[in-house]
Amino acid sequence: MIERNVTIVNKAGMHTRPASNIVKIASKYKADFYIIKNGYSINGKSIIGVMTLAAEQGSVLTLRFEGEDEEKAAKEIIKFFEEGFGEL
């Protein structure tokens, strides 16, 4: 299991477009993917779940990956967060 904290850096936050991209990326991997915010955990492969977090700029989230390809999944998704979902 891999767990990492990330901060939302882009201005518009984790809105619909990034949320749907996160789901798209996560779905490529077998590993389970959870996003945790303030103790509330959602399935990162569900766009509705991701939207429910309503994470704005500055929010700190915990990403949890669990499964055979967890390393690859973690690498790509964390990168996507760090790049501000390509909106910086």
Place this chain on the structure above:
Amino acid sequence: MNRSEQIFKGIAASKGISIGKPFVYRAEVPSYKVDISPAVIISAESEISDYENAVSQSVKELKKIFELAKEKLEEKNLQIFEAQLSFLYDEFFHSKVKDRIRSENKQAFTVFKEEIQILENAVVSSNDEYIRERVNDIEDMKNRVLRNLLKGRLVSKITENSIVIARNLTPADTILFSNRNLLGIATDLGGINSHVALISRSLRIPAVVAMQDISVNITSDDFLIIDGYKGIVIKNPENDTIESYKKLIEKNLEFERKLEELEKLPSETKDGKSVKLSTNLEFNNEVDYVVTHFGCDVGLYRTEHLFMELGDFPSEEDQYKQYKFLAEHIYPKTVTIRTFDIGGDKILPESQKELNPFLGWRGIRICLDKKETFLVQLRAILRASAGGNIKIMLPMISGIEEIKKTFEYLEEAKQQLRQQNVRFDENIQVGVMIEIPSAVLLADEIAKMVDFFSIGTNDLVQYTLAVDRDSSLVCEMYEKFHPAVLRMIEMTVKAANKNNIPVSVCGEMASDQYASLLLIGLGITELSVVSTAYLHIKRLIRLIKFENAQKVASKVLTMSTINEVKDYIEDCFNKNIGEKLNVSI
């Protein structure tokens, strides 16, 4: 329960009387109160399959809307559809909903709504404005799914032979109902020209609209009489009331039977002027009646219902089949097919709706913008025209450019068919609806380009007077006897006569006996009326003298107020009468 007789008043929108049980329809999704008692669930599995159908139907709709909107909307707005689609593709969310339906034995409707509510609450509580705004997308998606969920439920639930009671019916709702044998419709909202009224009249069922709050005062345990002449609904009538209404129904049937004697007689005035009388048509189930009883032309076939039933533009093949069915049944009489007259409000999602849909993207404007869709319809019509009894009519024409462009498209469609060696009527006639004042002002030029005019009085009144007929605040100003409207019609007739093309009226005005007298006098050569009014209007035509109708019309054209016109016409009718409308002018 209070079982004593109670009368609710509204506006009579479609004639007729029925006695029967109500079907109370609550369609407005946001306020829909769902019974969550487990008893109403037939089985969790059937709830789940309803849910799956509703979701896949919603996906289908959204994809189509996306296609349609692609060219019209900015990139930023398109993302809304993509987002909504991705919501609908969320399998994790769906399995959560399905799991809860199974484990809690609740309706799909309730569970879905609760789960979406969680999402909405989270989004609304965000500190970020942009994220908060996403709630509109979620709302739109939610309503779409809920609507489809209800629709599926509705079709299986509407009891035949019942009187539908509703807050309001959208055109799509009404069409849904039209496939059932209904006894009548009563709604809280709506006006005499609202869609529900028009459809009720074409289905020959009584309708009463603008009843304020009937939808909350009737339950499925009640028993009703709906009186579409007086515009009332009687809840739990006394036996005496029922008896007297039964007698009235019998009397009306007798009058109808008398009218039927007119079926075989020509449509001409006392002094031998023949007035062409044809009928408007929307639904297939009216075709047989029209053919066997009237044997007349179809002066207006509306194609919008094909779109609304599907929530999408039908394929060329489906349209071809439909038009061919009509043309073959009506043969040797002709059918005038009006190309899609859809409002942008039927296509665009909630968040993109125009503030003034009647002044917005509708009718020919959509068709010309969506060339492929238009070509599909034109090809379908052309293919069905091989028998030579189809005409094309264009709605919402406001100027010459639209006609020119349509002719380019039509030529392109013809060329495509020629290349494939498909037979069609090379000389198919094309006419335009005259319903926008600018078209009236350009009528002389337009008449040189087309084969016929048909005046759509409903829109012409609305656009001439700048009155929204669905707005309860101003609908009283919606007045077909407004002198300006009558002069618009006169101008149109003059231009048509000058250029030797026929001019018909296919709006509601043609179906009104008072107004049709005027129209004949103004020189309208053809009246296309709703089938329920066909014999009434024929009776009127046979009772009047053309010479006198002309006198009435020219006198009216000198008048400058609505009241003058109305009083004078009423007086003309009353003077010569024993019984009301027993006209002999």
